[in-house]
Structure formats: C-alpha cells, structure tokens
Amino acid sequence: MxxxxxxxxxxxxxxxxxxxxxxxxxxxxxxxxxxxxxxxxxDPVARLPPEISSGIFFQSLTPFPKPGASHAPMLLLNICSTWSAVALSTPDLWRAIQIDFPCTENLAELLPIWFQRARNRPLSVLLRGDLSGRWNPSVSALIWRHGARLKHLELSFDRWMNDGEDAEYGDIPFDIFRLTTPAPFLLLERLTISGLPPGHSTHRQIFRKLFTPSHILRPLRLAPNIVECIFDSIPLIPFPRETSDSARLVLPTLRRLRFESLKDIPRVDVGILGCLSLPALEDLSVPMCAVADGGLVRFLKQSAPPLRQLALYTSQGRDFSKLHECLCLIPTLEAFEIWWDAQIMDQLLVTLTNSDSLLPNLRSLTVHTGVGISDYAWRTLVRAVSTRRIHLRLCGERYQAPPTDVLAAFKELIGDGVEIDIQAYNFMVG
Structure with a gap:
C-alpha cells in the first residue's frame, strides 16, 4: 500500500x-x-414514603456531619437517584455541619450550597481544630454571614499547631471574629467552647497566651437569647477578680451554665463568673474551687439567680462554712450534686437534718464518691434522707456495702416511696 x-x-x-x-x-x-x-x-427505602425515608436518613447522621463524600449526608447523594432526590429535598439533613481547621480552600465554595440545602432551618455549626493559627477568613466570613440562623455553635480548640513551622502561631490569641463584626446571633441558644485537656503537651502554652476573657465573652455579647453555655477546659489568662457592676455582661435569658473538665486546671478558669450577671440561671455546674476561692458566693450575691440545679464537682476545698454561705443564697435549689469529701459531707448532712431553712426546696441529692464511707457517714446519710424525704443517688467506684441496719433503713424508706439509688461495682440498692 x-x-x-x-x-x-x-x-x-x-x-x-x-x-x-x-x-x-x-x-x-x-x-x-x-x-x-x-x-x-x-431498595426497600425507595418504596417508602419520602417522609419515612428522610427520617431514616436523618438517623444516620452524626450530631455535626462532616462535609465529605464519605460522610452522610453527602454520601447519600452517591447511592442512587432516589436517595439523592430524598436527601436534597430534606433540609433537616443539612442543618448541621462540622468544619475542621485547617480546612481546604474549596470549602468556601461548598458552604453556600450546604446552607442553601438547609433552606430556612436553624443551623448548628461545630468549628474544630486549630482555631487560632489555622483560621480561614473566607470560610469564617461565610459562617458569620449566616450568623442570624445559628442555633447551636460549638468551638472546639482540640488541636494546637505549635512545633516546627507552626511555632509562629503560638502568640495568636483565640479570636474567632478577627476584625469582623457579625450581625447578632438572634437564634443562638447554645454555645460551647472547648479547649485542650489539661494533660495535653501544649496546654501550658495555651494557658499563657491563648484565651482572654474578652475573646470568650464576645460571642456571648452577640447572643441576646442564649439559653445554655458550656466551657470545657478553657484556661483563661489571669485578670482582675473584681468586676464592676456596669462592666458585667448581663445575659437575661441564660438558664444553664456548665464548667467541665476543670479538675486539674488552675482555679482562674471559673473567674469568668465574675464577668457575668445571670439573673435567670437555673442550672449551674462548677468545680468546688469556685466555692473555696469565694467566686461562687460573689456571683450568687450579684446575680441572685433562681437556681434549681447545682453541681459542685471535685473535692477541692475543706471549708464547709463557705459552702454553707453559698447554699444559703439559693433557697430555690431542687437538685444538688456533689463529690464526696468526708469533712464537708458530714457537716452538710447534719445541717440538712437539723435545719429546714437550708435548701428548703431540695428534692434530689446526688453524691459521687471513689473512697470508702464510714459507718458514721452512712448513718448520717440515712438520717438526712429520712428527715428531708429526698431522692438519693450515690455513685462511685468499689467500696464496701453499708452496715446492715443502714441497708434495712434504706429498704424501709424505699417502701415508703422514697427514691434511693445506691450503686457501686459490688452492690446495689434501689
């Protein structure tokens, strides 16, 4: 050819x-x-009514779904056209999201689509990772643009880039807004701010440089209808203990405030109480050190909240007089949770038995203990429960069962309708 x-x-x-x-x-x-x-x-799901299949899909979600193809709801778009149609027509599947920092630049393109699929639903957003040195302004701008739709906001500083090339970020304070001024978070009901746990290798660096009261309070200032706030392992930079009444942030709708995972952190962490006025607070959880250093009594005197539930965890502080002063300021208390300290508990139980004026509305007492309880303490506990007719819940690790006469007294109280739940690894009454 x-x-x-x-x-x-x-x-x-x-x-x-x-x-x-x-x-x-x-x-x-x-x-x-x-x-x-x-x-x-x-597919049996395809034969179900859309409202049922969408409900099944919703159960597959984590509280804060990741925006990846291998995670629901994005994963549902890749199964079949029917699943995709149901997922895209169910705005509740898109009302929550977890964003990890550092994040990819294309996330700024995905977020508007994600929020659009949620339609007019209130949003729940978890921002997680290095929220100091690795913050992405373009992504944060999109989030704050939808701030008026935020119902739950969680800030989890659980990674800290502080070695090698990342060392330069060590002096950058925690400030999620930077130079922006977002519109008020009118729908925000719950704010959670979590730091690194005390045992983390870079916890000391964060304590020195990262968290300041002004940066912690700033998102609260934007939330006029906030109901619940949780501070988890947040070590604040030291600041003056006393705050003038005019300088305190008043949150008239906040009903639940919890300080968590603080047993090994210096007591300055609960100093944020001195910056707040919470006249509607009903549920408070703080470490016992807030009693020992006087911070709790100052807060109670200033805010005069109608507390119904109080949890004092860890057994730091042996001065019952300070605890007694606090309890006298909250006659509305219905549920009290405390960690066992022999000296404090003996005096508390005796006072509850002998004085009707202390916590007159108390209905429930929860005690956590990891130590042995003396026979005297058991009998004091029985007298307090019998006199006040309160629901008792005792939680702890392995310890000896109470004396037989105490067990008999508990069983008699249960027969009379008193709720008693005493649990350990080796015995249970209830």
Whole structure:
C-alpha cells in the first residue's frame, strides 16, 4: 500500500475508534442508569414514603456531619437517584455541619450550597481544630454571614499547631471574629467552647497566651437569647477578680451554665463568673474551687439567680462554712450534686437534718464518691434522707456495702416511696 493509502486507512481506523469510544461511554451510562433503576426496584427505602425515608436518613447522621463524600449526608447523594432526590429535598439533613481547621480552600465554595440545602432551618455549626493559627477568613466570613440562623455553635480548640513551622502561631490569641463584626446571633441558644485537656503537651502554652476573657465573652455579647453555655477546659489568662457592676455582661435569658473538665486546671478558669450577671440561671455546674476561692458566693450575691440545679464537682476545698454561705443564697435549689469529701459531707448532712431553712426546696441529692464511707457517714446519710424525704443517688467506684441496719433503713424508706439509688461495682440498692 502506498503512503497515501496508509494515511487514509489510519484515518478510517481513528474514526471507527472514536465512534466505538462514544458508543462505549453511552453503554456505560446506560449501565449505570440500569443499576440505579434496579436499586430503586430492589431498595426497600425507595418504596417508602419520602417522609419515612428522610427520617431514616436523618438517623444516620452524626450530631455535626462532616462535609465529605464519605460522610452522610453527602454520601447519600452517591447511592442512587432516589436517595439523592430524598436527601436534597430534606433540609433537616443539612442543618448541621462540622468544619475542621485547617480546612481546604474549596470549602468556601461548598458552604453556600450546604446552607442553601438547609433552606430556612436553624443551623448548628461545630468549628474544630486549630482555631487560632489555622483560621480561614473566607470560610469564617461565610459562617458569620449566616450568623442570624445559628442555633447551636460549638468551638472546639482540640488541636494546637505549635512545633516546627507552626511555632509562629503560638502568640495568636483565640479570636474567632478577627476584625469582623457579625450581625447578632438572634437564634443562638447554645454555645460551647472547648479547649485542650489539661494533660495535653501544649496546654501550658495555651494557658499563657491563648484565651482572654474578652475573646470568650464576645460571642456571648452577640447572643441576646442564649439559653445554655458550656466551657470545657478553657484556661483563661489571669485578670482582675473584681468586676464592676456596669462592666458585667448581663445575659437575661441564660438558664444553664456548665464548667467541665476543670479538675486539674488552675482555679482562674471559673473567674469568668465574675464577668457575668445571670439573673435567670437555673442550672449551674462548677468545680468546688469556685466555692473555696469565694467566686461562687460573689456571683450568687450579684446575680441572685433562681437556681434549681447545682453541681459542685471535685473535692477541692475543706471549708464547709463557705459552702454553707453559698447554699444559703439559693433557697430555690431542687437538685444538688456533689463529690464526696468526708469533712464537708458530714457537716452538710447534719445541717440538712437539723435545719429546714437550708435548701428548703431540695428534692434530689446526688453524691459521687471513689473512697470508702464510714459507718458514721452512712448513718448520717440515712438520717438526712429520712428527715428531708429526698431522692438519693450515690455513685462511685468499689467500696464496701453499708452496715446492715443502714441497708434495712434504706429498704424501709424505699417502701415508703422514697427514691434511693445506691450503686457501686459490688452492690446495689434501689
């Protein structure tokens, strides 16, 4: 064959190859479509009403879904056309999201689509990771643009880049807004701010440089309807203990405030109480050190909250007089939770038995203990429960069962309708 004929032959073959490639692509598409149709026929979810299948999909979500193809709800878009249609038509699947920092730049393109799929639903957002040195301004701008729709906001500083090339970020304070001024978070009901746990290798650096009261209070200032606030392992930079009345942040709607995971952190962490006035607070959880250093009594005197539930965890502080002063300021208290300290508990139980004026509305007492309880303490506990007719819940690790007369007294109280739940590894009454 001549050169010209060979060229023509090659062109013909190329044309045929292109034709068959296109045909193969069409066949692949038809195959995928047939698979989806088969899945729709065989899939029991596809035969369910949309409101039921969407409810099933909702149960597959984590509280804060990640925006990845391998995580629901994004994963649901890749199963079949029916699942995809249900997922896209269910705004509740898109009302929450977890954003990890550092994050990819294309997240700024995904977020508007995600929030649009949530339609007009209130949003729950978890910002997690290095929220100091690795903050992404373009992503944060999109989040604060939807701030008026935020119902739950959680800030979890659980990673700290502080080695090698990341050392320069060590002096950057925790400030999620930077130079921006977001619109008020009118729907925000719950704010959670979590720091690194005390045992983390970089916890000391964070304590020195990262958290200041002004940065912690700033999101609260934007939330006029906040109901619940949780501070978890937040070591604040030291600041003056006394705050003038005019300088305190008043949150008239906040009803629940919890300080968590603070037993090994210096007591300055609960100093944020001195910056707040909470006249509607009903549920408070703080470490016992807030009693020992006087911070709790100052807060109670200033705010005069109608507390119904109080939890004092850890057994730091042995001065019952300070605890007694605090309890006298909250006659509305109905549920009291405390960690066992022999000296304090003996005096508390005796006072509850002998004085009706201390905590006159108390209905429930929860005591945590990891130590042995003396026979005297058991009998004092029985007298207090019997006199006040309160629901007792005793939680702890392995310890000896109470004396037989105490067990008999508890069983008699249970027979009279008193709720008693005493649990340990080796015995239970209830």
């Amino acid at each position: 001549s050169a010209q004929e060979l060229r023509q032959r090659i062109e013909q073959l190329s044309t045929q190859i292109d034709f068959h490639k296109k045909l193969l692509q069409e066949l692949e598409r038809d195959k995928i479509l047939a698979h989806r149709q088969l899945n729709a026929v065989l």
